[in-house]
Amino acid sequence: DIKGFVFDLDGVITDTSIFHSQAWHQVADKVGAPWSKELEDGLKGISRMDSLEMILKAGNLQDKYTDDQKVDLATEKNTNYLKLVDQMTPDNILPGIKAFLDEIKNGGYLLSLASASKNAPKVLQKLNLTDYFPKIVDPKTLSKGKPDPEIYLKGAELIDLKPEQCIGVEDAAAGVESINAAGETSIGIGDQTILKAADIHFADTSEMTLANIEKQMN
Numbered sequence: 192d193i194k195g196f197v198f199d200l201d202g203v204i205t206d207t208s209i210f211h212s213q214a215w216h217q218v219a220d221k222v223g224a225p226w227s228k229e230l231e232d233g234l235k236g237i238s239r240m241d242s243l244e245m246i247l248k249a250g251n252l253q254d255k256y257t258d259d260q261k262v263d264l265a266t267e268k269n270t271n272y273l274k275l276v277d278q279m280t281p282d283n284i285l286p287g288i289k290a291f292l293d294e295i296k297n298g299g300y301l302l303s304l305a306s307a308s309k310n311a312p313k314v315l316q317k318l319n320l321t322d323y324f325p326k327i328v329d330p331k332t333l334s335k336g337k338p339d340p341e342i343y344l345k346g347a348e349l350i351d352l353k354p355e356q357c358i359g360v361e362d363a364a365a366g367v368e369s370i371n372a373a374g375e376t377s378i379g380i381g382d383q384t385i386l387k388a389a390d391i392h393f394a395d396t397s398e399m400t401l402a403n404i405e406k407q408m409n
């Protein structure tokens with residue numbers, strides 16, 4: 192039986208995935224790496240330094256920068272990202288999410304957050320959602336990022352549940368892969384062509400309700 196939900200943040204709870212893309216696009220332009228829809232989708236769920244490596248690789252530039260220069264590029268991206276985050280309000284919560292969080296909280300389900308973002312606590316604060324997530328996986332403690340199962344396993348562990356008692360909620364292909372490898376039930380939200388591996392699919396966050404989840408469970 193399902194007893195808890197492990198949530199991704201960016202692109203699921205709020206549309207910060209657009210802000211991440213915007214800030215990375217600037218970096219890609221700066222270093223002269225080509226930007227594409229595939230790269231943009233592929234970056235979703237990927238840690239800050241791994242994202243930079245993917246961008247540099249797309250331009251065959253991975254050996255052009257020293258480690259220090261890479262840290263500078265990633266820091267610049269984060270500064271630009273945080274400027275966008277600073278302007279956020281609870282209006283940036285995606286449609287239906289607040290209602291769904293209330294529905295599962297009132298239904299007695301446990302909740303944790305499995306975001307690769309070091310900025311997750313800050314984003315939750317801007318959205319006034321901190322109280323919903325007393326348990327947050329600290330990405331600094333991870334040895335491997337998504338698609339490795341580690342982050343979703345920790346998300347279940349934090350709420351004292353077995354993976355099979357949890358549903359993981361994601362917008363990224365790497366995230367769905369991580370949930371599936373952890374042995375949890377996966378919900379993929381967004382473009383079905385890139386979320387084929389998800390057990391349950393919703394085109395949009397507004398479709399996510401317990402009743403609609405049950406309809407897709409077997």
Ligand code: G6P
Nearest residue numbers: 201211236237239307308309310
């Ligand atoms: C999430 C986002 C990624 C982002 C990563 C790290 O997984 O989907 O786009 O790169 O977090 O975020 P951070 O805020 O730590 O740079």
Ligand code: MG
Nearest residue numbers: 199201202362
């Ligand atoms: Mg995401």
